[in-house]
Amino acid sequence: NKHSTHKGKGRKPEKTVFVKHDVLLHTCGSLHPTEPLAVAVVFFLTRKIKAGRCRTAPLNVSRHVWEPQHNIxxxxxxxxxxxxxxxxxxxxxxxxxxxxxxxxxxxxxxxxxxxxxxxRPVVRGGYVTAQQVYNFLNAEAGEPALHNPDYILILDCRSTERYKQSHMVTARVSLTVLHPELGCLITRSQLQEYSIILLYGEEGDRADEGFTPALQRIPVAYHGSSRESAGDTPTLQRCFFQLSSLGMDPVVLQGGYAAFSRLYPFLCTPTMILLESERRALTIYxxxxxxxxxxxxxxxxxxxxxxxxxxxxxxxxxxxxxxxxxxxxxxxxxxxxxxxxxxxxxxxxxxxxxxxxxxxxxxxxxxxxxxxxxxxxxxxxxxxxxxxxxxxxxxxxxxxxxxxxxxxxxxxxxxxxxxxxxxxxxxxxxxxxxxxxxx
Missing domain, CATH: 3.90.190.10 (Protein tyrosine phosphatase superfamily)
Structure with a gap:
């Protein structure tokens, strides 16, 4: 019996009880939490523990498991x-x-x-992951982000046909904000109201292939078709340059719409959300x-x-x-x-x-x-x-x-x-x- 050192010579316990430590965060070889011991031994060891005279020092790290009891x-x-x-x-x-x-x-x-x-997930400079966008949309610091029209501006840089089929909830067709010939269709002060401006294409390996936003943040004068190559520039890159030239700091969805819709199809819709009542009806996850x-x-x-x-x-x-x-x-x-x-x-x-x-x-x-x-x-x-x-x-x-x-x-x-x-x-x-x- 590993507790024989506590029992004394020739003494046989008259009664045993099922004991637990009275002092939390203490365990030792002398008094096991679930060991049946004699009543006299329990009193003796408990007094030593409470008095801090137990020969085995309390552990710095102790753990707890749960045992159904009563009252709580x-x-x-x-x-x-x-x-x-x-x-x-x-x-x-x-x-x-x-x-x-x-x-x-x-x-x-x-x-x-x-x-x-x-x-941390590997994210290229100027990009955000689908998970980050999911949490942006469902942020609840104060008013839910999805219910606030000034929190995030999402621009779908794919074709209008693809947008009509399905797009991220609250997203707008990029042409309604950034036109290749007419330039930005909303004022700079309106753009500055948004906490986040997000751009996305179809897939990360197509729409934004070879494009690194972090390396493209240069003060260039860009006004619609002022560049001869404007018509040849992919829509996502063109929108990014237009916003950057206005002093904005847009981010691009890594993996594009394909990555987001695969993970969060319930946040994608063919419906264009325009009215405040429609926004407030959206589910916050x-x-x-x-x-x-x-x-x-x-x-x-x-x-x-x-x-x-x-x-x-x-x-x-x-x-x-x-x-x-x-x-x-x-x-x-x-x-x-x-x-x-x-x-x-x-x-x-x-x-x-x-x-x-x-x-x-x-x-x-x-x-x-x-x-x-x-x-x-x-x-x-x-x-x-x-x-x-x-x-x-x-x-x-x-x-x-x-x-x-x-x-x-x-x-x-x-x-x-x-x-x-x-x-x-x-x-x-x-x-x-x-x-x-x-x-």
């Missing part, structure tokens, strides 16, 4: 019932988490993660955090079956205490009843949330939507915890990644402090300063 309800729905399978309690006990696909934070009692730097895998949004989006279907969501992490699971009979849920309060304890839930997302993404075709009420604070805390553990990113890198994809993400100060502590638990030391990420 949560629900794990597997998508095969009506959501009646309530389990109760998410009280943590000290344990080691099963290794993740990219390595577990704790492979043994002393291991810590080695931080890594996010790998959750932000895409990991391409084709992880999304973050609001409770309203999580309850819109069209969004769930179009994004092929299979798992939902509900981080609210106030919003029910919308589709428990068809989707798998983890419902963590959290309040958006600086005193809400979320650190003990991070491992469970991370494990749920990881297991979902391991499944074939698995896609996860993490949501709270507005998709800003509680959901952001859980997404950040996942990125830190699963991708081995520091809080600073994870926060930067999230903000680039969801500008409205803003975990409250209490959550940020707990994320800082979680970072120290994962990596064995503090790597991020709160001032580096405070909004």
């Amino acid at each position: 309800p949560y629900r794990l729905s597997n998508g095969t019932n009506k959501g009646s399978d309530y389990q109760s309690g998410i009280k943590p006990v000290i344990s080691i988490v099963t290794p993740l696909s990219q390595g577990s934070a704790v492979q043994n009692d002393t291991a810590v993660l080695v931080p890594s730097v996010p790998e 959750p932000s895409e955090i990991l391409e084709g895998a992880l999304y973050q949004g609001s409770a309203r989006q999580a309850s819109d079956y069209r969004i769930i279907k179009n994004l092929h969501i299979t798992h939902v992490l509900n981080a609210t205490a106030e919003c029910p699971d919308a589709f428990p009979s068809t989707l798998r849920y983890l419902h963590l009843r959290l309040n958006d309060d600086t005193h809400q304890d979320v650190a003990e839930i991070f491992p469970a949330a991370t494990r749920f997302i990881t297991q979902a993404l391991r499944a074939e075709g698995g896609r996860v939507l993490v949501h709270c009420s507005l998709g800003r604070s509680r959901s952001s805390a859980l997404t950040l915890a996942f990125l830190m553990e699963h991708r081995h990113w520091t809080l600073r890198h994870a926060y930067q990644w999230l903000k680039e994809r969801r500008a409205c993400a803003a975990p409250n100060d209490g959550f940020l402090r707990q994320l800082l502590s979680y970072e120290e638990r994962l990596f064995g030391k503090k790597l991020t300063d709160l001032q580096d990420i405070r909004v």
Whole structure:
């Protein structure tokens, strides 16, 4: 018996109990979280631990798994019932988490993660990816971007016939703004109202072949057909030069319309959106955090079956205490009843949330939507915890990644402090300063 050193010579325990540590963040060989021990031994060791006299020093890194208990309800729905399978309690006990696909934070009692730097997609200068455009369109910092006519100007530089067949939602035919002979058909001040001016052709390897916007930003005088070669210049390049000559800073969709429509066909339409009422009727989608895998949004989006279907969501992490699971009979849920309060304890839930997302993404075709009420604070805390553990990113890198994809993400100060502590638990030391990420 590995606990014989604690029992004394000739003493036989009269009674055993099932014990757990009274002191969180402590584990040692003397007192295992789930080891049956004599009552007297439990009292003896617990006093030593509380007094700080345990011969085995507490670990710098400890992990938690979840054991259903009572009083603090949560629900794990597997998508095969009506959501009646309530389990109760998410009280943590000290344990080691099963290794993740990219390595577990704790492979043994002393291991810590080695931080890594996010790998960015390769994007040529002056270009943006289809995922970036998707998140631009669905940005919700204040008024939803799609509902704001002055946020983004999208110019379809393909033929009019191709535009009529299908185009990006809210896009305009380039000829209606930039004519090859008449020049720019709207004023410079109107152009300056837009936060983003986006151009796209048919395919990246055709419409913009050999064209590098970053190398073409030169102050040239370009007025319609003033260049003899204007008629021979591809439409996308001509539009780019016209806008640049007016002092604008347009960007080009990498891969063209083909790349975007393949990934986001639900944001493409043959209809031309002109009226404000038509804009406000457009659906705002959750932000895409990991391409084709992880999304973050609001409770309203999580309850819109069209969004769930179009994004092929299979798992939902509900981080609210106030919003029910919308589709428990068809989707798998983890419902963590959290309040958006600086005193809400979320650190003990991070491992469970991370494990749920990881297991979902391991499944074939698995896609996860993490949501709270507005998709800003509680959901952001859980997404950040996942990125830190699963991708081995520091809080600073994870926060930067999230903000680039969801500008409205803003975990409250209490959550940020707990994320800082979680970072120290994962990596064995503090790597991020709160001032580096405070909004």
